[in-house]
Amino acid sequence: MSHALPADGEAPPEPISAHAFKGEVRAWAERIGVQPAAVHIRPMQRKWASCSSGGRLTFDTGLLAQAAVFRDEVIVHELLHLKVPNHGKLFRQLTRAYLRDGHVEATT
Numbered sequence: 001m002s003h004a005l006p007a008d009g010e011a012p013p014e015p016i017s018a019h020a021f022k023g024e025v026r027a028w029a030e031r032i033g034v035q036p037a038a039v040h041i042r043p044m045q046r047k048w049a050s051c052s053s054g055g056r057l058t059f060d061t062g063l064l065a066q067a068a069v070f071r072d073e074v075i076v077h078e079l080l081h082l083k084v085p086n087h088g089k090l091f092r093q094l095t096r097a098y099l100r101d102g103h104v105e106a107t108t
Contacts, residue, residue: 015065023088024068025057028075032098034082046072073099 016024018041025039044050044060051057057078063071076098084091093104 002049010029013067016071018061018064019102021059021071023065024071025059025075025079028072028098029079030059032079034079036079036082049078051078053085 001054013081016087020041021041022056025036029036035055036057038057039054040056041064041096042058043062044058047060048063049057059078063074066074076095078090080098082107
């Protein structure tokens with residue numbers, strides 16, 4: 001997956017703190033109705049995030065410098081795995097329902 005880059009002439013988004021990012025995760029978790037066992041932020045080599053079978057979410061530190069819309073996509077994607085462990089039809093429908101404004105879904 002490619003990084004979300006600003007359009008030509010646009011300034012890159014201001015990075016947010018890890019604390020603020022975890023606040024975004026908590027807000028989305030409440031909205032979706034799930035409770036992650038733990039939320040971690042660390043450098044990841046090949047993906048933006050992961051969700052363990054025990055409910056532990058790990059996000060790449062690079063997300064802190066991404067646009068809010070893209071962060072939301074990744075956060076929602078991982079939180080939905082606490083409800084649906086695969087990328088099947090139900091998962092895709094829920095993703096679209098939570099991210100209605102039409103931006104492209106992130107894949108991890």
